Amino acid sequence: MQRIITSALFVVLLLGVDWYVFQAVRTVSQGATAGTQRLISGGYWLLTLISLVGVAWMAVSRGTPPTALRTYLTSAILILFVSKLVVVLFLLVDDAGRLVRYAASKFGTQPAPIGDDGSPGISRSQFINRLALLAGGIPFAALLWGMARGATNYQVKRVVLKFANLPASFDGFRVLQISDLHTGSFNANPEPLERAVALINKQNADLVFMTGDLVNNVATEVEPHIGTLAKIQSRHPIYSVLGNHDYADYVDWSERGGATAKNANLDRLKQNHAKIGWQLLLDESQTIERNGEKIAILGVQNWGAQMRFPKYGNLARAHAGSGDAAFKILLSHDPSHWEAQVLEYPDIDLTLSGHTHGMQFGVNLPGFKWSPVQYVYKQWAGLYQQGKQHLYVNTGLGFIGYPGRVGFLPEITVFELRRA
The missing domain is CATH 3.60.21.10 (Metallo-dependent phosphatases)
Structure with missing residues (x-):
């Protein structure tokens, strides 16, 4: 029973992180065509579904001897999760700033953020989301390299x-x-x-x-x-x-x-x-x-x-x-x-x-x-x-x-x- 509860909580955490990161993905892809946006969204949630199925399979097969498939699947899920957590960290900092600015606006007029006033160029929100996804890509690439080359270098x-x-x-x-x-x-x-x-x-x-x-x-x-x-x-x-x-x-x-x-x-x-x-x-x-x-x-x-x-x-x-x-x-x-x-x-x-x-x-x-x-x-x-x-x-x-x-x-x- 304890194992089921733990697995369920982990799935809820995964979904929460995935939903948060998806907001950044959706924001960054706003300039793409409708078909491209649907493709990006579908691919993102398909990858999430595969991760959840993998977590469920590992929970059911827990206690069995480790295999190459199990090891690499676990590592792939871990890499995705760690990378998404980095993205979430950036987004949380930005959202905290938004909250502070909102609170400050109740006590006085605040200047509009650069890029959010209708002027040409990407918005501040798009910039932060792109930066967050780029930051998340660093551990993703590093950990993949670690699997491909680092283990026996x-x-x-x-x-x-x-x-x-x-x-x-x-x-x-x-x-x-x-x-x-x-x-x-x-x-x-x-x-x-x-x-x-x-x-x-x-x-x-x-x-x-x-x-x-x-x-x-x-x-x-x-x-x-x-x-x-x-x-x-x-x-x-x-x-x-x-x-x-x-x-x-x-x-x-x-x-x-x-x-x-x-x-x-x-x-x-x-x-x-x-x-x-x-x-x-x-x-x-x-x-x-x-x-x-x-x-x-x-x-x-x-x-x-x-x-x-x-x-x-x-x-x-x-x-x-x-x-x-x-x-x-x-x-x-x-x-x-x-x-x-x-x-x-x-x-x-x-x-x-x-x-x-x-x-x-x-x-x-x-x-x-x-x-x-x-x-x-x-x-x-x-x-x-x-x-x-x-x-x-x-x-x-x-x-x-x-x-x-x-x-x-x-x-x-x-x-x-x-x-x-």
């Missing part, structure tokens, strides 16, 4: 980090991080990940890490890609950790065998890490040695400070295994772990995380970055430092939900460690 980011306590033998050591592959979103298409792996290998890294979320929901999603991911090259063992999606907590297991089936799925995922050739760190530590000098690699299971994310990791256990290594790198999927626990261990020099994806949408310019995810996560993309400790949040290689990326493109990060 892989970017290599290079970061130089200097540490006074880095052993001399590791000066110039190159570490590569990938995160959030979400292989279930590739629908068994090997081409994008093959390009990503070729780009990873081109970096000639000494050490490679994968910081969680190998799959969206279940272990079988990665299996078509095991052969591709196994081609990733590193001079030392490739280490990985689990992310929140890897535990299949978002799957309804009641009709799939319950807790027994869920545990079997996690075991299968762990085995898939091994089949790829990755060493999965489960609250433990390993060492890398050069010329008798060592650095420690710590890896914890997912631990998130946000209440809705699981706290499986045991940092104390992983740290205890790192001994007195002079330099320590921690792999922890969720960046909220850093302030919540990691900073209590001052000998953890560098923490590598993922999880946020940069919300797969935002503005990412030199010197300025913005994404809605920053209102949820204090550390959400790029490099952060507190005292001598550093955190890097990788925005991910894959995608989930919206099958695209705008601003925060899929990332391969290469760190060059230097001795200060």
Whole structure:
């Protein structure tokens, strides 16, 4: 019953937004012929009808495994809705101005707005409506581009980090991080990940890490890609950790065998890490040695400070295994772990995380970055430092939900460690 009420309210909201935007469409098309106006109006409401049918279908089929059709239909409806909301925002500002002018006119004579006094040229109303539709077209075009190209437009980011306590033998050591592959979103298409792996290998890294979320929901999603991911090259063992999606907590297991089936799925995922050739760190530590000098690699299971994310990791256990290594790198999927626990261990020099994806949408310019995810996560993309400790949040290689990326493109990060 609750699901039906929620869906009904969403439909009412969609219709309200559509009606409001249609007023702008009708105003802008006033100069067209009657036939063209009918064509524009018919096309507009046909698109609205298709969106409503899509919402109804998704409400009825909720709980079924996601398919490519469902994913792209959901994204198309979302893109239309977001674009229309931008239009509505402009129109509301204009209508608020109209209301103020109307109220002011009751207390004195107001000059007629430019363009609304019968003079040649478009009216103020037409100008505002055209501006609103143009503004709505910006996210529409950007989000469509994000689906067509952004999702697999892989970017290599290079970061130089200097540490006074880095052993001399590791000066110039190159570490590569990938995160959030979400292989279930590739629908068994090997081409994008093959390009990503070729780009990873081109970096000639000494050490490679994968910081969680190998799959969206279940272990079988990665299996078509095991052969591709196994081609990733590193001079030392490739280490990985689990992310929140890897535990299949978002799957309804009641009709799939319950807790027994869920545990079997996690075991299968762990085995898939091994089949790829990755060493999965489960609250433990390993060492890398050069010329008798060592650095420690710590890896914890997912631990998130946000209440809705699981706290499986045991940092104390992983740290205890790192001994007195002079330099320590921690792999922890969720960046909220850093302030919540990691900073209590001052000998953890560098923490590598993922999880946020940069919300797969935002503005990412030199010197300025913005994404809605920053209102949820204090550390959400790029490099952060507190005292001598550093955190890097990788925005991910894959995608989930919206099958695209705008601003925060899929990332391969290469760190060059230097001795200060």
